[in-house]
């Protein structure tokens with residue numbers, strides 16, 4: 001109770017740098033600018049099946065701190081804040097001809113219990129905010145939360161690429177009722193591209209159901225990975 005009351009009265013610090021929040025201008029600047037192509041992570045099995053990947057930043061500094069705060073510290077406002085620059089990036093991808101309108105955003109699958117424990121799926125919330133930003137700017141954009149992880153898939157934190165691949169093989173499933181219209185361009189949305197194994201599994205399931213996968217847009221790519229466009 002006391003924590004909640006304090007939150008209501010005191011502004012919470014910027015999750016990126018600790019200054020006055022909720023997300024300060026200098027941290028927001030790390031996500032401004034066009035999305036950048038990210039090379040496939042090293043040692044990714046089936047790297048040729050990875051769709052084009054773009055990211056707004058490297059997974060370091062304020063961006064990393066904000067993603068972790070949204071996932072683990074209950075900062076429920078963060079996915080919405082972080083979704084706005086994603087929406088601007090989607091407009092840029094459309095301007096480049098990298099995605100066709102209408103753009104259907106498909107959040108990367110998250111294990112239901114993991115999402116519950118974190119108080120909702122932050123990637124889904126981020127995709128909704130991104131779609132809203134893109135739509136406000138005139139781009140026809142929808143969100144199709146149609147991928148789920150079923151069965152015994154473990155939460156992927158701490159697994160390497162090969163372990164993730166085994167963990168996910170056959171366990172990413174398409175929910176037909178939430179799928180985008182047949183033939184519509186799909187853009188996968190994730191917070192962090194780490195090993196790429198989730199993206200490969202997700203793209204495989206979508207393509208098998210007849211949905212062209214234009215690419216994956218992540219807030220952040222792996223740390224230290226040079227991005228080139």
Ligand SMILES: [Zn+2]
Nearest residue numbers: 014017024027
């Ligand atoms: Zn900041």
